[in-house]
Amino acid sequence: MDNGTQHNANAWRQTRHQLPEVGWTEIMATFSIVEHLKSLNGDVSYGKTFIDTKSRQGMINEQEWDRAAERAEENGVPASFIAELEQGHTGAVIQFDTGRSGPHVAYRVDIDALPIKESKDAAHEPVKNEFQSQIPGAMHACAHDGHTAIGLGIATYISEHLQDLIGRITVIFQPAEEGSRGAKAVVNKGWLDDVDYFLSGHIGIASLAVGEIAATSSEFLATTKFNVSFHGTSAHAGAKPEEGCNALLAAATAATQLHAVPRHSAGASRINAGYLNAGSGRNIIADTAELHGETRGSTTDINAFMIKEARRIIEASALMHNVDYQFTIVGQGEAAVCDEEWKQWVPAALQNSRLITNVHASMAVGASEDVTVMMNHVQKQGGKATYMIFGTPLKAGHHHPAFDFDEKVLQTAAAACLQPLVTQIWTASEEK
Incomplete structure (x- = not known):
């Protein structure tokens, strides 16, 4: 120029x-x-x-x-x-x-x-x-x-x-x-x-x-960006807590346990839970929660391993708290x-x-x-x-x-x- x-x-x-x-x-x-x-x-x-x-x-x-x-x-x-x-x-x-x-x-x-x-x-x-x-x-x-x-x-x-x-x-x-x-x-x-x-x-x-x-x-790190919506059952936290299924706890469990996914021996791997929003009040069993996260890997195969493990953790977290979930891929990059x-x-x-x-x-x-x-x-x-x-x-x-x-x-x-x-x-x- x-x-x-x-x-x-x-x-x-x-x-x-x-x-x-x-x-x-x-x-x-x-x-x-x-x-x-x-x-x-x-x-x-x-x-x-x-x-x-x-x-x-x-x-x-x-x-x-x-x-x-x-x-x-x-x-x-x-x-x-x-x-x-x-x-x-x-x-x-x-x-x-x-x-x-x-x-x-x-x-x-x-x-x-x-x-x-x-x-x-x-x-x-x-x-x-x-x-x-x-x-x-x-x-x-x-x-x-x-x-x-x-x-x-x-x-x-x-x-x-x-x-x-x-x-x-x-x-x-x-x-x-x-x-x-x-x-x-x-x-x-x-x-x-x-x-x-x-x-x-x-x-x-x-x-x-x-x-x-x-x-x-x-x-370049291959990557998968994902959003997860958890859907539970609302209830009175003091009067009838047993009637609720806590989406907040499911999302919180997933957020912490995602970081327990083992890193891959074949190359660099990453995972992050970057956004969490849940619940509507201190005395209400939360019926909704939203979690956003990502995986990365130095190869497409390593990233595939990370996202597979992430989905397993998310499914287990939902099952643990008896809530439903929806998993959506919102972005992808390759090695x-x-x-x-x-x-x-x-x-x-x-x-x-x-x-x-x-x-x-x-x-x-x-x-x-x-x-x-x-x-x-x-x-x-x-x-x-x-x-x-x-x-x-x-x-x-x-x-x-x-x-x-x-x-x-x-x-x-x-x-x-x-x-x-x-x-x-x-x-x-x-x-x-």
Whole structure:
């Protein structure tokens, strides 16, 4: 990106930072993305033409959508556009066709925010520069506002340089990454069915200098996100406790005993009960309880073991307290491995870059990302996939109320994504 595009990227990022939207409610983000993409030389899709309805996971309820829609209208999104998203069909894609034979390259960025209340500390950069979140209880605390800006910059560059490129290029703006809920709905719509080269990445992860990047990532954890509803029988806690079946105790038993699942000897494994809400009063046997949790594993098989054991614990907890339960999977991510070729392609493409100072071959993620669903889909068809890391100093960690990054990383990230497109990918394609 040139200096003008860098300025635009900063503005795009700051606008999105002010108006964060959690997964499947990204109405304002989708509108602004679509409005810009429509000004470019590509084919734009959104709504039900972009998202596979049945493959969405961890969906919001009607009340949450209505609140998001009302907020979007208040911020200038036309009601007609909101209707096109048909309750939770957020995100967008643009496809470019150069008209010349060549590979199909796809980029993916994520656009959703987190349910986190942003820091009001005067030293926090968004506060200092007056672009802090204007949505109570929501924040871009994982750099997806920056990722959106990078995606718009990539799409803009491609549109302006189509005459210099070959093949086809797809840029995906994915909703609902947090909780690993959105990638499957994009994949199952067919957008990656014939992709030869797939690139994505993340700002931060580790605190690095701007200009440092990693060509690939490692140590993705497969994950399953789940919700459990327990249903018991209410009764008077003093007069007739024997008539009750306590859903609160069932959920509490499950929450503690989930952490007793043995860790797996073949690799890293994780389990967490992160949310518990139950009961209605101190003198009432609780008839309802809600538990949210997750498992993770360094391989898909290890995660499968963890979720199998979690379900066993949950069933036993319900049986112990004589209550019913409903178990729902609300998000899934897979283990994935970047293709080795990127460790040569990326540094070779960037060796003369004025923006990139150091290219690490690989860096560990140590967490989960549903981009892995896309990577595995591309690789199963013979394509090559990578997930890069874009360095920036971090004053606070990801998912922290004071999270922020150096906006100069937007330009280095775009360069890291685009230069392999212009040089190494085409060269590799020609050599086949």
